[in-house]
Amino acid sequence: MADLFVPLKPVSPGRRIALGILGFVVVVAVWWAVTASGLVKPLFLAGPWATLQAGYALFFEFGFLNDVLVTVGRVLGGFLIASAVAVPLGIVMGAFKPVEALLEPLISFARYLPASAFIPLLILWAGVGETQKLSVIFIGAVFQICLMVAVIVGGVRMELIEAAYTLGAKSRGVVLRVMLPAAAPQIFETLRLVLGWAWTYVIVAELIGASAGIGFMIIDAQRFLDTGQMIFGIFVIGVIGLVSDFLFKQLNQRLFSWAAS
Amino acid sequence: MSSLAIEGVGRVFPPAHRGGAATVALQPTDLAVAHNDFITILGPSGCGKSTLLRIVAGLDTPTSGRVLMDGQPVGGPGPDRGMVFQSYSLFPWMTVRENICFGLREKGMPKAEQAEISGYFLEKVGLRQFADHYPKTLSGGMKQRTALARALANDPKVLLLDEPFGALDNQTRALMQELLLGIWEADRKTVLFVTHDIDEAIFLANRVVVMTARPGRIKCDVAVDLPHPRTYTVKTTPEFAEYKARLTEEIRVETIRADSMAAE
Numbered sequence: 001m002a003d004l005f006v007p008l009k010p011v012s013p014g015r016r017i018a019l020g021i022l023g024f025v026v027v028v029a030v031w032w033a034v035t036a037s038g039l040v041k042p043l044f045l046a047g048p049w050a051t052l053q054a055g056y057a058l059f060f061e062f063g064f065l066n067d068v069l070v071t072v073g074r075v076l077g078g079f080l081i082a083s084a085v086a087v088p089l090g091i092v093m094g095a096f097k098p099v100e101a102l103l104e105p106l107i108s109f110a111r112y113l114p115a116s117a118f119i120p121l122l123i124l125w126a127g128v129g130e131t132q133k134l135s136v137i138f139i140g141a142v143f144q145i146c147l148m149v150a151v152i153v154g155g156v157r158m159e160l161i162e163a164a165y166t167l168g169a170k171s172r173g174v175v176l177r178v179m180l181p182a183a184a185p186q187i188f189e190t191l192r193l194v195l196g197w198a199w200t201y202v203i204v205a206e207l208i209g210a211s212a213g214i215g216f217m218i219i220d221a222q223r224f225l226d227t228g229q230m231i232f233g234i235f236v237i238g239v240i241g242l243v244s245d246f247l248f249k250q251l252n253q254r255l256f257s258w259a260a261s
Numbered sequence: 262m263s264s265l266a267i268e269g270v271g272r273v274f275p276p277a278h279r280g281g282a283a284t285v286a287l288q289p290t291d292l293a294v295a296h297n298d299f300i301t302i303l304g305p306s307g308c309g310k311s312t313l314l315r316i317v318a319g320l321d322t323p324t325s326g327r328v329l330m331d332g333q334p335v336g337g338p339g340p341d342r343g344m345v346f347q348s349y350s351l352f353p354w355m356t357v358r359e360n361i362c363f364g365l366r367e368k369g370m371p372k373a374e375q376a377e378i379s380g381y382f383l384e385k386v387g388l389r390q391f392a393d394h395y396p397k398t399l400s401g402g403m404k405q406r407t408a409l410a411r412a413l414a415n416d417p418k419v420l421l422l423d424e425p426f427g428a429l430d431n432q433t434r435a436l437m438q439e440l441l442l443g444i445w446e447a448d449r450k451t452v453l454f455v456t457h458d459i460d461e462a463i464f465l466a467n468r469v470v471v472m473t474a475r476p477g478r479i480k481c482d483v484a485v486d487l488p489h490p491r492t493y494t495v496k497t498t499p500e501f502a503e504y505k506a507r508l509t510e511e512i513r514v515e516t517i518r519a520d521s522m523a524a525e
């Protein structure tokens with residue numbers, strides 16, 4: 001017991017997994033205790049078992065899989081469009097200081113405009129279709145990615161850039177063949193982070209004016225006071241987030257095995 | 262034939278804050294470097310020796326004077342002046358071989374030719390078995406050997422080394438000195454080598470240039486007439502000891518000055 005509380009002492013892999021599972025077990029146990037004992041009424045919080053049953057019903061009676069796929073599609077779509085715009089722009093900003101001076105104040109401002117506050121406007125402009133859903137995610141992600149990529153690219157070690165110059169590289173070579181690969185692992189790490197945020201935006205977008213998606217299901221379940229379905233929907237988002245995070249990390253390690261951990 | 266001339270090169274850094282004093286890092290300095298010279302620049306920390314080297318490389322701009330390469334003023338960094346840095350400046354996403362090929366690739370050299378040249382230098386620095394390793398798996402000495410091979414593969418007219426072995430342990434450092442000297446004895450490159458290690462300065466050079474404490478200027482220029490090829494055994498000869506005694510005296514005064522200035 002005493003050796004659990006030595007500062008910065010590493011944990012063995014087995015113990016790490018056990019502790020990770022323990023965290024979930026404790027939460028579920030508390031959840032079960034407060035619902036099974038009647039401390040919290042099912043009207044406000046369904047128990048773990050009722051939630052699982054609601055989830056079963058969602059998938060096999062209400063075609064929830066379609067909602068999940070719709071939401072995943074929106075997240076990926078909005079995120080990919082935002083990345084395609086923001087990563088090149090961020091690289092240019094990071095590499096060329098005048099471009100940064102031009103855009104940094106503007107984007108820093110735009111970054112604080114909450115994506116969810118744009119929803120009424122976006123509905124006005126783009127209706128309640130996919131364009132509007134993708135736009136919300138795009139607005140939520142694009143400025144963040146842009147600024148973070150610019151900082152990463154601007155922070156590439158000067159020695160690498162100077163070495164490239166003394167080896168005969170010109171500006172173009174330095175940006176494309178030194179700054180870009182040097183920054184790539186951290187850029188991927190940023191994208192992983194922002195993908196997580198994109199999930200919050202998509203659900204908010206789906207709570208208003210949607211006819212499919214996980215967010216839509218949750219708001220729909222609210223009308224029937226079905227807390228089981230609502231909680232299950234939230235859990236599904238968490239599980240998908242966990243899986244995509246894991247896949248992203250794996251991809252990162254695969255692509256950038258050269259990077260010192 | 263190539264020649265390098267440093268003419269009245271000085272560097273003043275502007276004040277860090279308004280109303281502060283400007284820092285004179287390097288007083289106007291002259292140095293004529295002949296073809297095939299191996300010059301070591303010896304000086305205490307912060308004497309401006311690295312600044313001088315960076316100006317020759319074109320990575321820093323002098324506030325006075327100019328650097329002439331074959332009579333042409335240097336305007337920026339270029340492949341004719343190869344550089345090896347103290348800190349590991351290898352591209353971590355490239356293998357040893359790819360690192361060595363970097364300059365050749367930037368030149369647009371055909372792949373086959375790149376392979377031939379990189380193979381030659383891999384052999385020369387003893388890293389053939391490590392050609393496909395990434396820098397993170399290499400020891401400090403191997404990393405610097407790669408950096409050396411990378412600079413040499415580009416066939417620069419002048420090789421600039423900024424305390425390249427400073428981060429290595431003593432034994433590795435001695436081996437690296439012999440390796441570098443061996444390459445120079447075979448190829449006779451023009452070399453400028455910055456160091457604060459007296460033994461290293463004597464062992465490698467045919468000229469040791471001693472710099473004063475900040476603001477740096479050249480204090481003396483000592484020709485080293487030890488025979489080539491040199492091996493580590495030369496370090497224990499009386500002649501070597503004589504050079505060492507003289508340079509130790511020169512550098513000691515400067516180090517004391519530098520130290521007392523740092524305390525102010």
